[in-house]
Amino acid sequence: MTITKIKQKFAIFMALAMVWFWIPCESVFASDANMTISGGVLTAYNGGGGAVTIPSDVTSIGPSAFAGKPISSVSIPSSVRSIGDSAFANCTALANVTIPGSVTTMGSGVFAGCSGLGSVSLQASVSAIPSSTFSGCRSLSSIAISAGITSIGSGAFSGCSSLSTMSIPSGVGSIGDSAFANCSSLSAISIPASTTSIGGSALSGCSALTTINVASGNSAYASDGGCLYNASRTRLIMVPVGRSSVAINSSTKIIGSGALAGCSRVTSLSLPNGLTTIESGAFSGSGINSITIPRSVTSIGSQSGWSPDVITGYSNSAAETFASSAGYTFNSLDGGSSSDSSDDDDDDDSSSSAGSVSVDLNEDTSSSGSGSSDDDIDEEGAGSTSIDLGGSGSGNASANGSGSASNGGSGSTSGTNASSGSSSGGSTSSGSTSGNTSVSSNSGNTTVRSSGGTSSSGAKAGTTSNSHTLDETPKTGDGSVDPKLFLIFGLVFVGCGLVIVGKRQGV
Numbered sequence: 298m299t300i301t302k303i304k305q306k307f308a309i310f311m312a313l314a315m316v317w318f319w320i321p322c323e324s325v326f327a328s329d330a331n332m333t334i335s336g337g338v339l340t341a342y343n344g345g346g347g348a349v350t351i352p353s354d355v356t357s358i359g360p361s362a363f364a365g366k367p368i369s370s371v372s373i374p375s376s377v378r379s380i381g382d383s384a385f386a387n388c389t390a391l392a393n394v395t396i397p398g399s400v401t402t403m404g405s406g407v408f409a410g411c412s413g414l415g416s417v418s419l420q421a422s423v424s425a426i427p428s429s430t431f432s433g434c435r436s437l438s439s440i441a442i443s444a445g446i447t448s449i450g451s452g453a454f455s456g457c458s459s460l461s462t463m464s465i466p467s468g469v470g471s472i473g474d475s476a477f478a479n480c481s482s483l484s485a486i487s488i489p490a491s492t493t494s495i496g497g498s499a500l501s502g503c504s505a506l507t508t509i510n511v512a513s514g515n516s517a518y519a520s521d522g523g524c525l526y527n528a529s530r531t532r533l534i535m536v537p538v539g540r541s542s543v544a545i546n547s548s549t550k551i552i553g554s555g556a557l558a559g560c561s562r563v564t565s566l567s568l569p570n571g572l573t574t575i576e577s578g579a580f581s582g583s584g585i586n587s588i589t590i591p592r593s594v595t596s597i598g599s600q601s602g603w604s605p606d607v608i609t610g611y612s613n614s615a616a617e618t619f620a621s622s623a624g625y626t627f628n629s630l631d632g633g634s635s636s637d638s639s640d641d642d643d644d645d646d647s648s649s650s651a652g653s654v655s656v657d658l659n660e661d662t663s664s665s666g667s668g669s670s671d672d673d674i675d676e677e678g679a680g681s682t683s684i685d686l687g688g689s690g691s692g693n694a695s696a697n698g699s700g701s702a703s704n705g706g707s708g709s710t711s712g713t714n715a716s717s718g719s720s721s722g723g724s725t726s727s728g729s730t731s732g733n734t735s736v737s738s739n740s741g742n743t744t745v746r747s748s749g750g751t752s753s754s755g756a757k758a759g760t761t762s763n764s765h766t767l768d769e770t771p772k773t774g775d776g777s778v779d780p781k782l783f784l785i786f787g788l789v790f791v792g793c794g795l796v797i798v799g800k801r802q803g804v
Contacts, residue, residue, distance in 0.1 A: 342366055346390065351377070358384045360404060375399045386410050396421045405429050405450070412436060426453045428473060435459055438482075442466050449476050451496060458482055461505075467491055467512075478502050484539065490514040506537040521546045536560050545569055552579045554598070560584065568594065580605075589630075590616035 331344030337356035342349070346367030351358070353374045360381035363371070367390045373380075375397045382404035385391060393416040394408070400421035406429040408414055414434045419442075428450035431437060438459040442449075446466065451473035454460065460480045465472070467489040474496035477483060485508040486500070493516060500506060511520040518534070519526045522544050525535040532551045536543050541562040545552075547569045554576040557563065561584040568575075570591045577598030580588075586606040590597075594610075597619045609628040610616025620627035 342368075348372075357381070360384065361386065363388055370394070373397055373400075378402065380404060380407055382406055383409060389413050393417070398422050403427050403430070406432065409433055424448070426450055428452055429455070432456050442469070447471075449473055451475055452478065455479055463487070465489055465492065470494065472496060472499050474498060475501065481505060484508065485510070488512065488515070488518060488520075490516075493517040500535070500537075503538065505539045507539040509535065509537055536563070538562075545572075547571070550574065552576060554578045555581065557583045557585065590614070592616075 331342060331349075332339055332352070333341040333343070334352065334355060337354060338359050339351060339355045339357070339362050340359040342363045344366075346369065348370045349363075349368050350372040351374055353376050355374065356376055357379045358373070358377060358381060361383045362381065362385075364383050364386045366388055368385075368388055369390050369392055371385070371391065371394055373394070373396060377397065377400055379402035380396070380400060383406045384404065385394070385408050386406055387410035388408075389410070389412050391408075391411050391414055394414070395418040396403075398420045401423060403421060403423055405427045407427070408417070408431055409429045410433045411431075412433060412435050414431070415436045417431075417437075422445075424446065425448040426442070426446055429452045430450065431440075431454050432452050433456040434454075435456060435458045437454075437457050438461060440454065440457075440460060440463065442465065445468070447468055448471045449465070449469060452475045453473065454463075455475050455478040457477075458479065458481045460477075461482045462485050463477065463480075463483060464487045468491055469489060470491050471494040472488075472492060476496065476499045477486070478498055478500070479502035480500075481502065481504050483500075483503045484505045486506070487510045488495075490512040495518070500509075508523040509520050509525045510523075511518045511525065515528060517528055519528050519530050521530055523537060523540060524533060524543065524545075526533055526546060526549070530546045530548045532553055533545060533549050533556045534553050535555070536557045538559045539562070540560065543557070543560075543563055543566060545566075545568060549569055549572055551574045552568070552572065556576075556579050557566075558578060558581045561582070564584050565587040566585050567589040568591055571593050572591060573593055574596045575590075575594060575598060578600065579598065580600045580603045582602045585603070588605055588608055590608060590610040592611040592614050594615050597615050605625055607626045607628050608616055608620040609630060610620075611631050612629050617627050617629070619625075
């Protein structure tokens, strides 16, 4: 055998080795070896993290498949049709993800607790953002939701503390409980005409919120001066807790339960003539120390956690009775004369002093106290609409009539607020998040874009770094060197051996 032939054989061996090494075998580069796949369902990821590419034969990503893993990015193929509950929960190093339009089903808490998630392209063909989908994704600073979404699940964006503004697209009909709870940087939110249901404590813990805007034509809600009312503005539902002053609409007849709960920056308030009812918990936990109550008010519910310095009103009125019974200082506008009707009576179209006066001073410290009143105002739009946007813990109050609403929230706006979707170890459940969350946001403007059609930050499964460098050495699922490398090196040694043998034979 000549040296030339030996070299030719060696070259062939080397070529085969190089081809074997560079062929993009999934078992080497991303791969099936790192994932448990059965019948097209990816049930577990066992790799070391970094950038991950899901094989094209996967049709479904199972519950908690990647939960708690230190992956930095994931490429989901168009073959995937469904993503299970908490599939990527607590992947704290995950920085961006694109959900393809092929996905038609998403479970709850899919990205819950992904604190480093800065960019999401939601192209999925789903109609709802399930509960707790982005709960605890504290690096998200802005979110764009497409018109294809019709509902936002409970706790879907709770704990997104970097979120500063939110514009809900036309087409969304319902917003779930605690959907935006504890979004501590949220300063403004826009609600479309299509939204007719807003869940309990949807905006609780939003300490920076100053403006709520409702699009004209909404049959259930309206806004005025940045505050939320029912459609006819006869009932004040919520004053954003970030406001420092409030001018209540002159048409208002009822101050709903929890309407000003937790408004610590509002220190004085003058109620409009014609107002008839102040429901239980309306001022609970607020900073109002001076309030003027007109003679037209005939019913005042209990107000736990509220101690004004002075209540100003008229003699022999519900205001005086409430102040006297609670031991608050009362300042009479008519000099103590109950016969002096003053200008207030001229402007009052409702039955004021002639009607019965109801004052409830039972201290309600439970989470399910009640107060009731009849709202006989003709509401705009048909049907009954319910809302609980409080967070006062003072109880639930109800007002009957078309378009009636209740906004007694759960949790305290001055402390820990109830929120949905705390996740631990990749599973998502109902839990609580801190009312005052301080989190530093990742750099840059992070967005979530959706063109088709669902937080919580719970305990994380292990502690991982937000900065992860992928080790590009081909590995198997348990982290050891891939056996194919040994075969490659073996081929190289065989080739070298042939060369040496050939040289000796040629000597």
